[in-house]
Amino acid sequence: MNVLVIGSGGREHAIVHACARQGHTVLCTPGNPGIAQLARILDSPQDADTLAELAVREAADVVIVGPEAYLAAGVVDACTARGVPAFGPTRAASRLEGDKGWSKAFMHRHGIPTAQHATFTDLDEALAHLETLSAPIVIKDAALRAGKGVTIARSGAEAVAALHDIFSVPDACAVIEDFMTGQEVSVLALTDGERFALTPPSQDHKTIFEGDTGPMTGGMGVVCPFPLSDGDLAVIRERIIAPTLAGMRAEGLPFRGVLYAGLMLTPDGPRVVEFNARFGDPEAEAVLPLLGSDLAQHCLDAATGQLDPQTVHFGDEASAVIILAAPGYPGDPVRGVPLGLPSIGVGEVIYHAGTREVDGELQSSGGRVLAVTAVAPTLNTALARAYALADRVEFAGAQLRRDIGSRIGARAAEE
Incomplete structure (x- = not known):
């Protein structure tokens, strides 16, 4: 097939990788240097109508939309209107992610x-309601914030500051919710609107520092599969x-x-923290390398x-992803840091999340820069291989967490 992937991050690199290894011709816009090794990069304005026209012009058999912002902009709607199948929800359906207030009301x-x-x-x-609650409290920006619009406030003052930050822009909306205890897990469903196939459960590590401390990020590392009971x-x-x-x-x-x-995974069973309307990033970099069937x-x-x-098949192996983030992330990441990538072995991939090429030199160009992934028969082996590979990357000042996967041991001890 002719597959057009829209996006430029590690998630899109993983999607392109999954499609290319099944022998499909892959096109991508705007892409990145890592994606360019597997797909033909197309230079195009990124508005919905222009992207849909591009899909028509390139005779795409299917368009796979990566980032949530493109879904909210109506790329799927524009492709569908032109007769091009597009994988992703419509603009209206993507509200399940794009408006957390609406999404919570939907769940209710x-x-x-x-x-x-x-x-x-x-x-x-919001401040008046806050006075009726005690910390910890979860404060969420209802709008899209690339995975970083959540504050787990450990004090009333922190909660107040989070609300003031959200309402510093016009037409803001905030969700205040109870703090849930337990382990977080991500489960992704590929769906045609009625039927669905679940991916193996995975666990992201959201905060910048080890021990689940520091500001929220878009994700600093993933393990897959995460052990779930049959009941859960x-x-x-x-x-x-x-x-x-x-x-x-x-x-x-x-x-x-x-x-x-x-x-x-609360003491009362699994509860939804939030819904997203697309592959997670970096969950895609952990889940898609395990897919044995044809993603496209x-x-x-x-x-x-x-x-x-019944046609969706995942292997029995495990995967681990270690994110290498730029100095300054998640605040003001340093761009332009030279990158040196090592050779990789079987079952290893370095997905480009925020990179660029300048005069032939690979550089950092965003917050989360590389997603270093390893697949192995056991999770411990996958983690060891991913960390060993990450340590061979030349990236001055790179931030990474050394405790990815440690919560699984704690879960086993609890059980």
């Missing part, structure tokens, strides 16, 4: 387990994924693409309402 309407919450469009009302997995399938898809259909918003459920075909089938979950 359909009985999907999540935290107690309240949504506010007025700062004074059944709850996720039957009380979260299936009713969410049914609820979206009932509200006239059929959801096709990737339904990403960010979950908390699954995306086409989902986009056209013909997904057969």
Whole structure:
């Protein structure tokens, strides 16, 4: 097939990699230097209509949309209007991620387990509600913030500061919700709006520093699979994924693409932290290397309402992703740091997340720069190989966490 992938980060590199290894011709816009080794890079304006026209011009059999901002901009709608199958939800359906206040109300309407919450469009009302609560408290910007619009406030003062930050822009909306205890896990569902296939569960590590401390980031490392009990997995399938898809259909918003459920394994069972409307980043860099079947075909089938979950196959191995982030991230990352990439072995991949080439030299160009991934028969081996590979990357001042995967040992001890 002719596959057009839209995006430029580590997630898109993983999507391109998965499609290319099945022998498809892959095009990508805007792409990055790592993607350029596997796909033909297309220079194009990034608005929805122009991208859809590009898909027509290049005779794309399917378009795979990576980042959430493109979904919210209506790229899937524009492609569909021109007869090009596009993998991802429509602009209206992507509201499940793009508007956390609406998403929480949706969960309440359909009985999907999540935290107690309240949504506010007025700062004074939000501050008044805050006075009725005790820390820790979760404060969320309802708008898209690339995975960084969440504050787990350990004090009232921190919660107040988070609200003031959210309401520093016009038309802001904030969600205040109870703090849930337990381990976080991500479960992704490939879906045609009705049928779905689950990926292996994975666990991201969101904060910048070890011990789950410091500011939130877009994700600093992933392990996959994360061990889930049969009971928890059944709850996720039957009380979260299936009713969410049914609820979206009932509200006239059929959801096709990737339904990403960010979950908390609370003492009362799995509850939704938030939904995303696309592959997670860096979860995609951990999950897609384990996919044994044809991603491009699954995306086409989902986009056209013909997904057969029995055709989706993942291997029995484990994967680990270590993010190398730029100095200064998640605040003001340093760009232009020279990068030297080592040779890689079987089962190893270095996905480009924020890189550029200048006069033939590879440099950092964003916050999260590289996603160093290893696949192995066991998770411990995958982690060891990923860290060993990360340590061979030449990247002055790189930030990385040395405790990726440590929560799984703690979970085993609890059980």
